[in-house]
Structures are given as C-alpha cells and as structure tokens.
Amino acid sequence: GNNVFVAPTVTPTSGEGGGGEKKSTINSELWHACAGPLVSLPPVGSLVVYFPQGHSEQVAASMQKDVKAPIPNYPNLPSKLICLLHSVTLHADAETDEVYARMSLQPVNPQQQNTTLLSTDYGLKSNNKPQPEFFCKTLTASDTSTHGGFSVPRRAAEKIFPPLDFSMQPPVQELQARDLHANLWTFRHIYRGQPKRHLLTTGWSLFVSGKRLFAGDSILFIRDENSQLLLGIRRANRQPTNISSSVLSCDSMYIGILAAAAHAAANSTPFTIFYNPRVSPSEFVIPLAKYNKAIYSNQLSLGMRFRMMFETEESGTRRYMGTVTGISDLDPVRWKNSQWCNLQVGWDETSVGERRNRVSLWEIEPVSAPFFICPPPIFRSKRPRQPGMPDDEPSDMDNLFKRAMPWLGDEICIKDSQFQNAGGMPGLSLVQWMNMQQNAQNPPVVIK
Amino acid sequence: GNNVFVAPTVTPTSGEGGGGEKKSTINSELWHACAGPLVSLPPVGSLVVYFPQGHSEQVAASMQKDVKAPIPNYPNLPSKLICLLHSVTLHADAETDEVYARMSLQPVNPQQQNTTLLSTDYGLKSNNKPQPEFFCKTLTASDTSTHGGFSVPRRAAEKIFPPLDFSMQPPVQELQARDLHANLWTFRHIYRGQPKRHLLTTGWSLFVSGKRLFAGDSILFIRDENSQLLLGIRRANRQPTNISSSVLSCDSMYIGILAAAAHAAANSTPFTIFYNPRVSPSEFVIPLAKYNKAIYSNQLSLGMRFRMMFETEESGTRRYMGTVTGISDLDPVRWKNSQWCNLQVGWDETSVGERRNRVSLWEIEPVSAPFFICPPPIFRSKRPRQPGMPDDEPSDMDNLFKRAMPWLGDEICIKDSQFQNAGGMPGLSLVQWMNMQQNAQNPPVVIK
DNA sequence: ATGTTGGCTAGAAGCCGACAA
DNA sequence: TTGTCGGCTTCTAGCCAACAT
Numbered sequence: 001g002n003n004v005f006v007a008p009t010v011t012p013t014s015g016e017g018g019g020g021e022k023k024s025t026i027n028s029e030l031w032h033a034c035a036g037p038l039v040s041l042p043p044v045g046s047l048v049v050y051f052p053q054g055h056s057e058q059v060a061a062s063m064q065k066d067v068k069a070p071i072p073n074y075p076n077l078p079s080k081l082i083c084l085l086h087s088v089t090l091h092a093d094a095e096t097d098e099v100y101a102r103m104s105l106q107p108v109n110p111q112q113q114n115t116t117l118l119s120t121d122y123g124l125k126s127n128n129k130p131q132p133e134f135f136c137k138t139l140t141a142s143d144t145s146t147h148g149g150f151s152v153p154r155r156a157a158e159k160i161f162p163p164l165d166f167s168m169q170p171p172v173q174e175l176q177a178r179d180l181h182a183n184l185w186t187f188r189h190i191y192r193g194q195p196k197r198h199l200l201t202t203g204w205s206l207f208v209s210g211k212r213l214f215a216g217d218s219i220l221f222i223r224d225e226n227s228q229l230l231l232g233i234r235r236a237n238r239q240p241t242n243i244s245s246s247v248l249s250c251d252s253m254y255i256g257i258l259a260a261a262a263h264a265a266a267n268s269t270p271f272t273i274f275y276n277p278r279v280s281p282s283e284f285v286i287p288l289a290k291y292n293k294a295i296y297s298n299q300l301s302l303g304m305r306f307r308m309m310f311e312t313e314e315s316g317t318r319r320y321m322g323t324v325t326g327i328s329d330l331d332p333v334r335w336k337n338s339q340w341c342n343l344q345v346g347w348d349e350t351s352v353g354e355r356r357n358r359v360s361l362w363e364i365e366p367v368s369a370p371f372f373i374c375p376p377p378i379f380r381s382k383r384p385r386q387p388g389m390p391d392d393e394p395s396d397m398d399n400l401f402k403r404a405m406p407w408l409g410d411e412i413c414i415k416d417s418q419f420q421n422a423g424g425m426p427g428l429s430l431v432q433w434m435n436m437q438q439n440a441q442n443p444p445v446v447i448k
Numbered sequence: 449g450n451n452v453f454v455a456p457t458v459t460p461t462s463g464e465g466g467g468g469e470k471k472s473t474i475n476s477e478l479w480h481a482c483a484g485p486l487v488s489l490p491p492v493g494s495l496v497v498y499f500p501q502g503h504s505e506q507v508a509a510s511m512q513k514d515v516k517a518p519i520p521n522y523p524n525l526p527s528k529l530i531c532l533l534h535s536v537t538l539h540a541d542a543e544t545d546e547v548y549a550r551m552s553l554q555p556v557n558p559q560q561q562n563t564t565l566l567s568t569d570y571g572l573k574s575n576n577k578p579q580p581e582f583f584c585k586t587l588t589a590s591d592t593s594t595h596g597g598f599s600v601p602r603r604a605a606e607k608i609f610p611p612l613d614f615s616m617q618p619p620v621q622e623l624q625a626r627d628l629h630a631n632l633w634t635f636r637h638i639y640r641g642q643p644k645r646h647l648l649t650t651g652w653s654l655f656v657s658g659k660r661l662f663a664g665d666s667i668l669f670i671r672d673e674n675s676q677l678l679l680g681i682r683r684a685n686r687q688p689t690n691i692s693s694s695v696l697s698c699d700s701m702y703i704g705i706l707a708a709a710a711h712a713a714a715n716s717t718p719f720t721i722f723y724n725p726r727v728s729p730s731e732f733v734i735p736l737a738k739y740n741k742a743i744y745s746n747q748l749s750l751g752m753r754f755r756m757m758f759e760t761e762e763s764g765t766r767r768y769m770g771t772v773t774g775i776s777d778l779d780p781v782r783w784k785n786s787q788w789c790n791l792q793v794g795w796d797e798t799s800v801g802e803r804r805n806r807v808s809l810w811e812i813e814p815v816s817a818p819f820f821i822c823p824p825p826i827f828r829s830k831r832p833r834q835p836g837m838p839d840d841e842p843s844d845m846d847n848l849f850k851r852a853m854p855w856l857g858d859e860i861c862i863k864d865s866q867f868q869n870a871g872g873m874p875g876l877s878l879v880q881w882m883n884m885q886q887n888a889q890n891p892p893v894v895i896k
Numbered sequence: 897a898t899g900t901t902g903g904c905t906a907g908a909a910g911c912c913g914a915c916a917a
Numbered sequence: 918t919t920g921t922c923g924g925c926t927t928c929t930a931g932c933c934a935a936c937a938t
Contacts, residue, residue, distance in 0.1 A: 062695045093694040100694045142899055146930055151898060194934060197898065201932065245693050246541040246548045247510040247727060248701055249720040255711070256696065256704020263703070272697040279695060590920055594909055599919060642913055645919065649911065 026090040026099075026180055027230055029132045033222050034092075034099045034180065034232040037317050038309055039277040041088050041101055047288040050081045050105055051340040052261050053331065054284025055273060059253050062279045077262040079338035082108045082288060086270055092180035097211065097233050099180070100276040103285060109268040134222035135160055136234070136315040141215045144208055150200040150219075152189075157198035160221045160229070164191055175200070177221060177229040179211075185231065220315065234278070234315075282341055286362055294362035295339070302327065306345075306364040310355065320355065321348040322364075330358060474538040474547075474628055475678055477580045481670050482540075482547045482628065482680040485765050486757055487725040489536050489549055495736040498529045498553055499788040500709050501779065502732025503721060507701050510727045525710040527786035530556045530736060534718055540628035545659065545681050547628070548724040551733060557716040582670035583608055584682070584763040589663045592656055598667075600637075600646035608669045608677070609646075612639055623648070625669065625677040627659075633679065668763065682726070682763075730789055734810055742810035743787070750775065754793075754812040758803065768803065769796040770812075778806060 032039065042048045083105035092099050135156035143150050152161075164171035170192040177185050188202040213219070216236035224230055257273075264271035275285060304324040309317050326344030329336060341358040480487065490496045531553035540547050583604035591598050600609075612619035618640040625633050636650040661667070664684035672678055705721075712719035723733060752772040757765050774792030777784060789806040 059695060062693070091694070096694075098694050102697065140899060142901090145900095147901085148931065148933090154897065190932095192933080193898095194936095195897075199932095205930070245510070246539070246544075246546050247507060247722055247724050248696075248704065249550065249708075249722055251720050252704035252708045253696055253701070254704070255708045256700035256702075259707035260697075260700045260703045272699050274695055274697055276695050588920060590922090593921095595922085596910065596912090602918065638911095640912080641919095642915095643918075647911095653909075 025182065026092055027178075027182075027224060028090060029222060029224055030180060030230045030232050031090040031092070031099050033132070033134050033136075033220055033230075033315075034097075034234060035277045036234075036311050037315060038311055039283075041103075041275075042085050042285060042287045044085055044088055046085055047108065048083050048085050048105070049286045049288055049291045050083050050107075050261070050273075051079065051284040051286075051338065052077060052081070052258055053079060053335040053338050054280070054282060054340045055257050055261070056254055057282070057341075058276060058280040058284065059250075059257060061281055062276065063250050073334070074258050074262040076266055077258060078265075079335045079340070081105075081261065081265055083285075084108055085285075091274075094181065096235070097180055098235075098276065098278065099232075100274050100279075103273050103275060104270050105264070105273060105285070106270040107265045107268050132222045132224065133160055134220055134315075136218055136220040138218045138236075138313060139213060139215050144213055144215045144217075146205060148201075149204045150187075152198035152200060154198060156221070157189075160223055161189060161198075162229075164189070166191075175229065177231040179231055179233075218315075281356065282358075282360060282363065284340065286360075290362050294360075299366070300324070300327065300343075300361060305367040307367060308359065308364045319365075321367075322346060323348075473630065474540055475626075475630075475672060476538060477670060477672055478628060478678045478680050479538040479540070479547050481580070481582050481584075481668055481763075482545075482682060483725045484682075484759050485763060486759055487731075489551075489723075490533050490733060490735045492533055492536055494533055495556065496531050496533050496553065497734045497736055497739045498531050498555075498709070498721075499527065499732040499734075499786065500525060500529070500706055501527060501783040501786050502728070502730060502788045503705050503709070504702055505730070505789075506724060506728040506732065507698075507705060509729055510724065511698055521782070522706050522710040524714055525706060526713070527783045527788070529553075529709065529713055531733075532556055533733075539722075542629065544683070545628055546683075546724065546726065547680075548722050548727075551721050551723060552718050553712070553721060553733070554718040555713045555716050580670045580672065581607055582668055582763075584666055584668040586666045586684075586761060587656075587661060587663050592661055592663045592665075594653060597647050597649040597652045598635075600648060602646060604669070605637075605646035608671055609637060610677075612637070614639075623677065625679040627679055627681075666763075729804065730806075730808060730811070732788065734808075738810050742808075747814070748772070748775065748791075748809060753815040755815060756807065756812045767813075769815075770794060771796075 086104040086106055087102075088104075089102045090099070091102060135153065137153055137156065140151070142148060161175060162173065164173055170190055172188060172190045175187045175189040177187070179185065185207050186203045187200040187207070190199050190201055191197070192199065207213075211233055213233060214236070218234040218236075220232050220234065222230050222232075260271045260273075263269070273285070275283075277283075302324055305321065306324065307319045307321055309319055312318055322345045324343050325346050327342060328344065329338055330341050331338070339361060341360050343359050343361060343364070345357060345359055345364075347355050534552040534554055535550075536552075537550045538547070539550060583601065585601055585604065588599070590596060609623060610621065612621055618638055620636060620638045623635045623637045625635070627633065633655050634651045635648040635655070638647050638649055639645070640647065655661075659681055661681060662684070666682040666684075668680050668682065670678050670680075708719045708721075711717070721733070723731075725731075750772055753769065754772065755767040755769055757767055760766055770793045772791050773794050775790060776792065777786055778789050779786070787809060789808050791807050791809060791812070793805060793807055793812075795803050
C-alpha cells in the first residue's frame with residue numbers, strides 16, 4: 001500500500017505549547033503491555049471524537065465520587081467534539097507506575113476546514129505491529145510474602161527469559177529488567193526444587209517492597225526489539241488511587257476539564273487531556289473513522305445481539321455475547337444525545353465478575369450485519385469457538401466490513417486537507433457531517 | 449464580652465452542597481500544630497477576601513511548574529473576591545499526612561447586601577485558645593536509621609509524656625499516641641543510658657517506615673484537652689509531592705480553579721477550595737477585617753521598614769526586620785492591581801535560608817506607625833529583644849492599634865446583616881467599599 | 897505445573913552503654 | 918544535653934526441598 005512513512009504513535013518529546021508536564025521516555029511496547037490488549041491510541045495527525053462526558057467519568061472513577069455537583073453548564077460545549085490529535089505522549093506515574101497518555105487535541109472549526117487544518121502530512125496507525133513476546137502473572141500470597149521468592153510459570157520463563165545453562169547444578173543466572181521509568185532491577189533466576197521449577201530469588205523482595213506490590217497485583221515481562229528484558233506492573237482494582245490531590249477539590253477538577261474543553265472549542269485552540277486506560281470506564285477519545293463506521297454501519301435496535309471484547313486475567317482477550325436492553329442518555333440533562341455509553345446491555349454469562357452494563361456503539365460488534373441477516377457459513381471460523389479460550393484473530397464481522405467497505409479500514413492515512421481522507425465519511429464535507437450530527441442525532445437508529 | 453456561643457473553626461461534618469469530599473474527623477489542635485504557628489483559619493460565617501492568583505500559586509507550588517500557560521482569560525474574574533466563608537473542614541492526606549483545609553466560599557453580590565446575606569448569626573475567632581502543650585523535633589540520622597530508636601529531648605518528654613515510675617530500674621512505660629487519621633501508634637518509652645536520657649525504642653521503627661520519614665523530617669507530640677497523646681509529622685521541603693495526578697493536566701487544574709471562581713462570582717454561588725498551608729507560598733483567603741486594617745491603616749511607602757513573623761525550626765515564631773524595596777504587581781497582565789504579594793522586600797539578616805522576597809501588606813507590621821513616628825518608650829517591652837529568641841507576645845504596634853482603633857480588633861463578631869459588623873470598614877457600605885476598590889486601587893499608598 | 901509450608905541460616909534490626917560534642 | 922558508634926542479641930528475611938493440589 002501507501003504506507004511508506006510510518007509515524008510512531010509516540011512522539012519522543014512533549015515540549016510544545018501548554019505542555020512541559022514531563023518528558024516521555026517510555027517504551028511504547030511496555031506501555032501497551034501494561035495498558036492491556038484492548039487499548040489502542042489513535043494515530044497522531046488523525047481526527048478523533050472527544051467526549052467531555054467520558055473524560056469527566058475518568059476523573060470520577062479516579063476519585064470515589066459521582067459527578068452530579070453544582071457544576072456550571074457550558075452551553076457551548078457539545079457532548080462531542082471533533083478534534084485533530086496533535087500529539088500523544090506516554091507516561092507512567094512515578095509513585096504507582098500507573099500508565100497514562102497525554103494527548104493534545106485541537107477542536108476542528110468547520111469554518112476553517114478548507115484552510116491548512118490538516119497541515120500534518122500524515123498520520124498512520126500500523127495495526128500489524130507484532131505483539132511482543134510477553135507474559136503476565138497475578139502474584140500469589142507466596143510470591144509477595146517475605147518467606148520466599150517468585151515462582152515463574154514454566155512457559156513464561158522458557159519463552160521470555162534468556163535460556164539457562166542446564167549443565168550447571170542447579171542452573172542459575174542473573175536477570176536484569178528495566179521498568180517503565182528505565183530503572184534496572186536485578187534478580188537471581190534459578191531452576192531447582194523437586195519437581196523442578198523456575199524461581200526468582202535474590203532481588204525479588206526488594207522489587208516487591210519497592211513497588212509496594214501485594215497478592216492480586218500482576219507483573220509482566222516482555223522482550224523489546226533489542227531482546228532486552230522489560231517489566232511492568234498492574235495493580236489489582238484497589239480503592240481509587242487519587243483520593244484527592246489535597247490541593248484541588250473534585251469540583252474544581254470537573255470544572256477544569258469542562259472549562260478547558262469549552263474554551264478550546266470556542267477558540268479552536270489546542271487543549272491537553274490525560275487518558276488513563278486502567279482508570280477510565282470507557283475510552284473517550286475515539287478515532288473519527290471508528291466512530292463513523294460504528295454509527296453509520298450498524299443497524300442499532302433494542303434487543304440487538306452483539307459481541308464485545310474483554311480482557312482476561314492473563315492479559316489476553318475474549319469475547320462475550322450480550323443483548324442491547326436499552327438506548328438512553330447516561331445523563332440526559334447535561335449530555336443530551338451523547339452517544340458515549342448510551343447503550344444499556346445484558347450479558348449471556350453472568351458468572352465471573354460483573355461486566356459493564358453500559359457501552360458505546362463503537363465498542364461492540366453486532367451479530368446481525370446490516371447487509372446480511374446472518375453471515376454466510378463460509379465466512380465462519382473453522383474450529384468451534386470455546387468459551388474461555390483466547391480469541392485473538394479478527395472477527396468474522398470485521399472481515400465482512402473490510403470486504404464491503406474497504407475505505408473504512410483500520411488503517412487511516414491522511415495525505416491532504418480533505419476531510420474525508422482524514423477519516424470522515426466519504427462524499428461528505430465536515431460541515432455536512434456536523435449538520436447531520438446536529439439535526440439527526442442518532443441517524444440510523446431503529447427502535448423496534 | 450458577648451462570646452456566649454463559641455463557634456469552632458471546624459465543622460464536624462462536610463456533607464453540604466457540592467461537597468462529599470471526605471468526612472473530617474481531624475483533631476483541630478493537632479491539625480494546627482502540624483500546620484504551624486502562623487496559620488490561622490478565618491472564622492466560619494465571616495467575610496474574607498479571596499485571591500485567585502494566590503490560589504493558582506498554591507497549585508503551581510505543588511507541581512514544580514510555573515503558571516504562564518495558554519490559560520483563558522476570565523475577564524469577569526477580578527483579582528480579589530469578597531466572600532462569605534460558609535464552612536471550613538480540616539483534612540490530612542492519607543498518603544503523606546499533609547494537612548489541608550477545605551473551605552466553601554460564597555462570593556458576596558453587592559446588590560444583595562441588604563438581604564439575608566449574613567444569615568449565619570455569628571462567626572467568631574477566639575484568639576485566646578490556649579496553645580496546647582506540644583513539642584516538635586527534627587529527626588536526626590540516628591533517629592531514622594535502623595540502628596536504634598528515637599532520642600526524646602528531655603524538656604519535651606517531661607512536659608508532654610506521662611511521668612515515668614522512677615522507682616523502676618530502668619524506668620519504662622508503654623506510650624500510645626494517635627495520628628491525624630486517629631491511627632494508634634505504640635512505643636516503648638524508656639529512661640536509660642549514661643548519661644540518662646529518654647528514648648523511644650520498640651515500635652519506633654515501624655512508625656518511621658510506616659510514615660516514610662527521613663532525617664530532616666519533623667515529628668511533633670501534643671496533649672489534647674483530654675490529655676490524650678497525639679502525634680503529627682512535618683516533612684522537610686522535599687521536591688513537590690504531586691508531580692501530577694496522572695489523571696488531570698496542570699493546565700486543567702489552573703483552568704479549573706479560575707473557572708470555578710469565575711462561575712461562582714458571576715452567580716454568587718458557593719465554590720470549594722483547598723488551602724494547603726505548607727505548600728502555599730502565602731495565604732490567599734484573608735479575613736476582610738485583617739485586609740481592611742492593613743490597607744487602610746498602614747501608610748505604605750518605598751523604603752518603609754517593617755517586621756514580619758516567621759516560623760522557626762522548632763515550630764516557634766520570631767520576627768525579622770525588612771525594608772520595602774518595590775511595589776508592583778506580581779503579574780501585571782493577568783492580575784492587575786492585585787494586592788497579593790505586591791511588595792518586594794529585602795531582609796536585614798541575609799544569613800539563614802532565603803526568606804520570601806514578595807509579601808502582602810497584611811503580612812507585615814510597619815515599624816513607622818501612621819499615628820506616631822516612633823512608639824513612645826513607655827510602650828516598649830521591658831526586656832530587650834534578642835534576635836533569635838522566641839517572640840510570642842503581641843507586638844507593640846498591635847497594642848497601639850488596639851488602643852487607637854478598638855473596632856479593628858482580632859475578634860470579629862457578626863450579629864446582623866450589616867456589612868461593617870462583618871469586618872467591613874466602619875461607616876462604609878459594601879457598595880461604597882467596592883467602589884473605592886475599583887476607583888483607587890491602592891488608596892492610601894504614598895510613593896516617596 | 898505450581899502454591900504453600902517447615903526447616904535452616906545469614907544478616908539485618910534493634911537494644912545497650914561508651915564516648916564525644 | 919543528645920548525636921553517633923561499637924558490641925552484642927534477637928528475630929526476620931530469605932534459601933531450600935517436601936508436600937499438596
């Protein structure tokens with residue numbers, strides 16, 4: 001194809017405009033490994049849809065508090081903003097290793113669309129980056145106790161760690177791995193016991209106490225492209241971290257988010273947001289192409305069946321089946337006609353930990369296609385799907401879409417200042433698109 | 449006097465309006481001991497002057513970042529707001545034990561002054577609350593090392609701790625003290641060694657590691673009114689704590705503060721702020737009476753000599769002499785005619801750690817009085833003042849002011865809805881006062 | 897294949913007075 | 918009066934294989 005220039009999602013510096021928060025030197029593969037398999041950041045230079053409501057909910061989730069407060073209305077702040085994504089930098093909290101991304105967004109002013117709006121010459125999301133070799137293990141009580149070391153899953157040790165010299169008795173080596181802040185950690189890796197197993201001994205307890213890990217937290221190791229060992233952590237869903245920064249009230253935080261977005265929207269100036277994938281209940285910066293694909297391709301209806309990806313314990317993915325049980329605004333007063341999490345859903349398997357009961361249209365894969373009532377059997381996967389098994393290949397529906405509407409692919413390439421080439425709907429100007437949004441808020445929705 | 453009802457500065461609940469941040473169960477004496485001897489919170493129900501600029505600077509100080517960013521202008525947000533102080537609750541950060549206060553402020557709308565604006569029937573600042581017995585010690589290397597315990601200053605142990613049974617050999621007892629979160633800490637208190645000294649042994653190291661204390665940090669003990677032992681900590685000025693909350697950009701924080709204040713000012717609705725006394729470079733919520741006393745009583749001039757209180761190492765106070773070297777806005781663009789920190793000053797003693805080079809008029813005590821060139825010798829303290837000695841009794845100038853203008857006392861009592869009784873200038877209505885503020889921003893200033 | 901436990905040991909934590917400052 | 922140190926003791930951290938699941 002035309003993927004001659006590959007723009008990395010991460011820009012190594014963050015020194016523009018309002019920034020200066022902190023320089024990003026984070027390894028991108030490690031960041032994504034920590035963020036989880038479902039998190040993908042929109043490519044720099046592309047158009048995205050920003051939902052202030054979802055942004056607020058991220059703040060709400062990081063406190064343990066609901067919004068519903070005497071927050072001023074921003075009548076000029078719509079429930080969604082189309083923005084140009086200027087930059088994305090990856091970060092990790094110095095205290096907790098929590099990963100987050102800093103994005104600079106510039107609201108697109110319809111009047112300016114024919115000027116040099118899309119002056120960045122390209123923005124590309126490479127979907128075919130190889131998933132790096134990695135493993136993820138949830139720490140047991142024994143792993144975190146002071147009594148011993150870390151028991152390494154056999155597969156993991158053989159896949160990720162440098163091979164041991166098995167002529168030694170017992171086989172031992174020194175392991176070195178860098179964390180998100182590029183700090184080096186050293187472990188003694190030994191293969192011993194009856195039956196034999198891989199263990200990390202000396203150095204392990206320093207790591208556990210240094211990172212303040214507890215049973216239930218997870219550790220993950222990956223090898224980067226230079227086959228250097230990297231390590232990250234994921235904490236269990238403990239009580240929200242930032243009880244409050246002791247310097248800023250929750251109210252001010254909410255207001256700050258909304259005021260910043262409203263001001264940026266009014267002036268078409270860039271603003272800065274933080275996206276914390278493991279705190280946010282749902283993404284709130286969506287590639288415009290993904291949004292359009294979902295809104296204009298899916299026949300949405302009550303009772304509709306769909307599938308949706310979730311993350312597994314071991315950082316894999318699997319799909320769950322669900323049914324749309326309601327279509328309504330999450331906050332009909334403040335965010336009327338927002339499409340962010342406006343679907344109430346039920347799940348086929350109620351078994352394991354409660355799943356979200358509100359999702360957005362672009363998060364789900366309808367099982368009834370807009371063009372076929374049921375996909376022809378020839379497109380179905382050969383082996384029967386097993387519940388609980390990893391399910392990583394693209395879904396049948398994805399393939400269907402790609403055949404039916406090749407212009408809606410996952411790869412977006414912006415080559416000039418034309419709206420439609422930046423992810424917009426084909427044949428529509430941005431002004432037309434936004435008029436559609438205002439006049440008919442849920443265009444192709446059919447309520448049975 | 450008429451101090452029949454004594455309103456505590458702390459309201460035990462915080463469940464009003466936009467609140468719900470966290471319930472405050474903090475011991476007021478301990479909070480103030482941790483905050484330091486110079487921190488006094490305005491009484492609930494009184495009028496205060498709020499400086500958005502100072503509030504911004506508190507946020508700036510808690511990050512390591514200057515403001516100067518693409519922050520929208522709030523043309524309707526003046527450099528100072530007169531507010532009714534609805535509530536004050538005391539808090540302590542769960543992670544760091546940092547103390548801070550949550551204040552609910554309602555901007556006073558001049559049009560409403562004759563209505564039920566001051567419906568709270570009183571608001572009283574009792575200045576004669578006895579300073580509780582306390583001591584404060586900066587931890588040494590030995591105190592924080594794992595090699596031993598804590599060496600208790602002799603005076604401190606005898607004044608604060610329960611008396612030992614000196615018939616025992618050696619005298620020992622178990623000590624229990626609660627921290628700001630009401631957690632109980634237990635220490636073995638022993639009097640031994642050659643020469644004899646008070647030590648905390650068993651339990652001490654748990655405390656040090658639990659609170660993550662290092663040499664240079666301070667610990668303080670007080671006895672509350674029930675002679676229960678309480679303990680607090682004060683950290684040395686390490687790098688700012690909240691590097692950023694990983695969920696909110698600095699920009700949004702600044703904007704949030706300003707937008708919240710602007711919205712509240714426009715609608716005369718309450719808003720919430722956090723005041724962190726050990727982070728803020730200077731108070732930004734000033735009792736209106738204190739402000740007026742300073743603005744209308746002090747003949748301000750370049751080269752003026754003054755004294756100002758500072759906190760000592762051991763949490764005492766002493767005064768330093770200084771000279772006004774300049775009068776200018778700290779930020780003439782954004783905060784024109786703000787009186788917050790608009791005095792540039794130099795200090796007589798340049799010796800110990802750099803003192804602030806910008807202060808506000810209400811923080812200083814002019815040495816040349818408006819009524820006397822030099823106070824008559826009869827008012828002078830009998831014993832000569834020694835530099836470096838604690839200096840706790842009211843200054844001569846304070847006494848002079850109290851004799852000359854008894855209505856400007858430290859105790860403010862609001863009995864009805866009259867502006868002047870709530871701390872305003874005698875004989876002036878609030879509208880007149882605000883007009884003065886707008887027309888002649890620095891009324892009695894004389895530039896030589 | 898891997899979580900937990902008892903046994904053992906090396907080394908850190910921690911109590912003490914000596915000795916300054 | 919109190920900070921630091923050497924000496925000594927105690928106890929936990931931490932390595933090991935056995936055993937259980």
